[in-house]
Amino acid sequence: MARQRQFTVLSRVLHWTMAVLVVAMLLIGVGMVASLGNYHLLVSIHKPLGILILILVAIRLVNRLLNPAPPLPDHMPAWQRLAAKGSHVALYLLMFALPLVGWAMLSAADYPIVLYGSLHLPAILPHDAMLYAGLRKTHTVLAFLLFATFIAHLGAALLHALIHRDGVFDSMAPWKARTTDAVTERVRN
């Protein structure tokens, strides 16, 4: 095999697990701030889920450094390569930043950061209302940025899967990519 075509199994498991969690998290986030009756339930899910995502993205970053991505198709224009690289960096940064800003803003608001039952996290910032207000706005702005980046990522993934069919989608497909030369052939031509 001349070159690796697919992300490792661990990379793909992490990707799809986090895809579900992050999309759920964004939905819960916009839903809870607009909800009265379900607010408390959704917030009680939002906080531990955010911390879970923070742990997973840290594992994922290490994994990504140890197991680099398969190369993009040779014929891909430079601007697309740049867009792919840039959006992936943005996704990683946002997946780190959102839970950290959330944790920080709850600290500044002097809320206990309850994960489950009596399990809670320590404050990482001093109690300061103005600081809370700024971080709370930042949390919203970053969440919309993450949503926008996710939409771009989804659109690009679907373009690769349905239009270009150049093996880029297959590299992260949840199933095992067709190992035959069909994909490779198409990539080469």
Place this chain on the structure above:
Amino acid sequence: MLRLSAIGVVILAVIGCFAYVGGWLTPGRLTPARFVDKFEQVFGLHPGFRRNHAKGVCIAGYFDGNGRAVRLSRTDIFNAVHVPVIGRFSLAGGDPYAADGPGAVRGMGLSFSLPDGEEWRTAMVDLPVFTVRTAQGFYEQLAASQPDPATGQPDPARLKAFLAAHPETARAMGIIKSQPFSSGFANATFNSLDAFRFVNAAGMPTPVRWSMVPVQPFQPEPAAGAQPQDKNYLFDAVITAIERGPLQWHLIVTVGQPSDPTNDATIPWPANRERIDAGTLTINHVGGEAPGNCRDINFDPLVLPSGIARSDDPLLSPRSAVYSRSFTRRAGEQKQPSAVRVPDTGGGS
């Protein structure tokens, strides 16, 4: 082309789904933001202040549990331990400069800090029952009390229509009016109103309501017109009292029976229910609202330690949501000094 359209449809569907969940497609839906908007419309916008219970003063002290409620709840607060408490006395309503007076509903917010970092926050008022059962009812009551721009007074016809549509409110008002209010903060009983669940070490839940019952002797409120004319007489009296010596309340837990409604704060539980004295609250400091003290704390009734949980009371989650939205708005605003001034005696917290 078909495939390209399919991609477009998927993307639009995802965006549409988020927009729907976020409430952007349903402008009539009652959300925390629209609830807080209504407070601002009714009471005017007072930047930096709570949108409700805007007028207040900070208090601090401690709680000594006595172990008697441990069989119902596993929280350490009810063990024979000494827990620091900070809190706030307040008047209901969104006007931070409202005059103290008879009939003004008084609030006590408390935050108990456990040694392990857990917290219990509770926001109580001196009413025996609440006037509405749901958030929607509260919103409608608030809207009905909005002053008519022409007269500066609420429209009696709207209030009447509200009461006609909400017989539970009319009943609750009857119960509230049948009992005298106390003469001040120090001798007032503050009630959770909402039901909660205590969960003990075996995981067994028990429906409860709680009250802070004063050690200070009850005196009825003077009749309207006979009360002091000073705008802050209720606050000034409690500040003077705390500076003279600590005030105390007993935390009385009322144990509900399966037949007692936990989802309707307008209905009192039968008077013969078991009542447990779970410990004593001592308030020995009072201080004006200032950065980092009770001013910047959200007394969210769903900040609960393990061993106290919410019930199916439909007011609880909306309270948490609306308090949080009010807190977020005021946190970022320029703060104005409170109308309640505390003489500087080195007290406060």
